[in-house]
Amino acid sequence: MTIRPATPADEDTIWAMLEPVIRGGDTYALPRDMTRAAALAYWFAPTNAVLLAEADGQPLGTYYLRPNAMGGGDHVCNCGYITAQAAQGKGVARTMLADSLDRxxxxxxxxxxxxxxxxxxxxxxxxxxxxxxxxxxxxxxxxRHPAQGYVDALVMFRAL
Structure with a gap:
């Protein structure tokens, strides 16, 4: 598996991974009817470094890395990860996580x-x-989970 910076040429590939996750509504707090343009603007925000995981030319996942806050909080980063549906359960998220920690x-x-x-x-x-x-x-x-009603959200942290 290789992980490389995403480019505008990867937008269709990344949208194909984002759309089912957004529509499903059970892992990201994004509007389930979010448009392609809005989703890509969110994922490719100017503060985000966007990466694409691939193997043999097949997209496996994507993630972004960005400062979690501005000013005095910009030494803490935040990431969002999406694994392609066909690649779930194959260690892609763990590999992207390890890569994001290194980066x-x-x-x-x-x-x-x-x-x-x-x-x-x-x-x-x-x-x-x-x-x-x-x-x-x-x-x-x-x-507000689409199937389970109101559920908790967690804040998770790790020093680097």
Whole structure:
């Protein structure tokens, strides 16, 4: 697997990964009817470094890396990860996480924080905890899950 910076030429590929996740509504706090243009503007925001994971020319996942805050908080980064549906359960998220931790260190970040991990996303939570992230906050009923109703969101943190 290789992970490389994404380019505008990758927008169709990335949208193909983003759309089912956004429409599903169970892992990202984004509008389920978000347009392609709005989703790509969110993913490719000017503050984001966007990466694409591939193997043998097949897209496996994408993630962004960005400062979590501005000013005095810009030494902490934030990431968002999406694994292509056909690649789920094959270690893609773990590989992108390891890559993001390395890139974050190289960029001078001192910590990584996930601001809004939906508590029902147990696969992601398990992956992040195995990588050394701690749950440092719980936001009761902060997310309206399309199938499970109101569920908690977690704040997760790891020093680099």
């Amino acid at each position: 974050a260190r190289e960029a001078g970040f001192r910590a990584m924080q996930y601001n809004f991990v939906i508590a029902t996303n147990t696969r992601a939570i398990d992956t992040w905890e195995r990588a050394g992230f701690d749950v440092v906050g719980r936001l009761p009923d902060a997310y």
